[in-house]
Amino acid sequence: MKRFVRVIPYQINQQVNEVNEVPKGIELIQAPKIWPETKGEGVTIAVLDTGCDLDHPNLKDRIIGGKNFTDDDGGNPEIYNDYNGHGTHISGTIAASETNDGVVGVAPEANLLIVKVLNENGSGQHDWIIAGIHYAIEQRADIISMSLGGPDDNHELYEAIKLAVLNNILVVCAAGNDGDGNDRTDEFAYPGRYNEVICVGAINFERLSSDFTSSHDEIDLVAPGEEILSTYLNGEYAALSGTSMAAPHVSGALALIKVWANNYFGRELSEPELYAQLIKRTVPLGFSPKLEGNGVIYLTVLEHLEKVFDQEFVNMVLKDCSTKKSLI
Template sequence: MERIVRLIPYKLIAKLEAVTEVPKGVEMIQAPKIWGKTKGLGTTIAILDTGCDLAHPDLKDRIIGGRNFTNDDKGNLEVFRDYNGHGTHVAGTIAATQNQKGVVGVAPEANLLIVKVLDKNGSGQYDWIINGIHYAIEQKVDIISMSLGGPEDVPELHEAIQKAVDNNILVVCAAGNEGDGQDTTNEFDYPGSYNEVISVGAVSLDRRISDFSNSNNEVDLVAPGETILSTYLNGKYAKLSGTSMATPHVSGALALVKILSNRAFERELTVPELYAQLVKRTVPLGFSPKLEGNGMVFLTAIDYLTDVFNHDLKLNFIKNHK
């Protein structure tokens, strides 16, 4: 029997001809406040998805290449065009160029490697995903972003992810959209439930856990995933909802975190070290860890804590030296 993996289900809210704004989700995780330090230049993120609108004005300067592992376009490896829209939307949230029009992504100067592993219908064989991961490893990317999944725990898929992590590649995956809003039940999707990946749940733009977001003890953190504005097919834009939309916020955030952390430590940090740096940049929302993991990604959290610490030190100094 052929094993199939599909897009994490998502909801199309609206299509838009033209926009000019920083999407609310990008602002919500504080990305613009980091851009004075880095916009992701020098990092490469592999997007394993339905391909990409390669001519989109907000994306064309970010794409450095790619490969098609599906049967679309008669299986031509060199044609990784998106006929679905999902992959293009994910790409925009990660790294849409800051060009004073359209939208801007979390890491607007990061490079994108488009790895098409899902066809125009949003489905694909596990072998396509596995081959896509190996291709990303060969291309020495920094981050792999996957807003896809299925109920089946496939050992070969797990092994491919472990190999990526062994090669110091961060792997970010959607937690899944089979949730019921309760932390008393567990919903598992793969590869999102593998311990080696960073599993991302979704919150609304008012920081409430999305009812559809999977709950389990492998959820690492949450990000905006409802009514997310990003790039879409034919140079247009759309608002979509799903943990698929939360995942690229974290993938883009990691591009920024990696640069900041390597710069601060003056060396290349390992995957566990970078994960720790990401967790330092989260804020708890008050929900169960099975729903929110370590909390919502909030890139200035570490700066805020430093400011509070320094403020307290200053107050104590003044108090003790009156």
């Protein structure tokens, strides 16, 4: 019996034809303040989703290739267009180009590898996703972003994710939208539950935990996930809500962190080292760790610490920052 994974359920709040702004979520995580140093140039993010609007004016210059693993278009691997909208929205939050119109992504000069593993209905077989992960590894992606999930723990999927991490690829997943507002109950979805992935929950623009965000002890951090404005089908734009919208904020943030950290340390950092750099750039919000993990991604937190406290205190804070719970 074939098991299916789907896009993490999400809500469309609004569709618009024309916009010209930096989305609020990208402002909230402080991405624009990092752009004078880096905009993610040279980093490749594989977006495993429903495909992408390849002609969207804010995305066409960011896409370096892709492949279709679904049954859309008769299974033609060369056609990875998006007929759903979810993948296009995710791609825009990660890396929409900085132009005079539309929106801009967290890492507006990063590369997008479009890996279509969910069909027009937002549904995908485990085999498609596993093949998509292997393709991302073969293409030497730096980051894999997956805003998808299902209830089944799949051994082959887990092994593919572990292989990606062994190849120094950061794997980012949405936590899920099955939350009941009670952090004492667990709502699990795979692959977000796997320890090796970076699992992202959602908050709103007031930095309050989203009612829908799933809670469990594998949440690593949170990012904006309500009324997130990004690219959409037919060159348009839409505001969507869900942990699906939170995860790409972290994928884009990792592209910025990777360029900065590699330049600062003068070498390529490993996956666990980059994870540590990510967690150092979170701020606790006061919610249960099952809801917020280490807190919200805030890219300039270290700069603020250095301005307010002496270096000895900063070093103490960094030493106490959480690191990956376990590694392969």
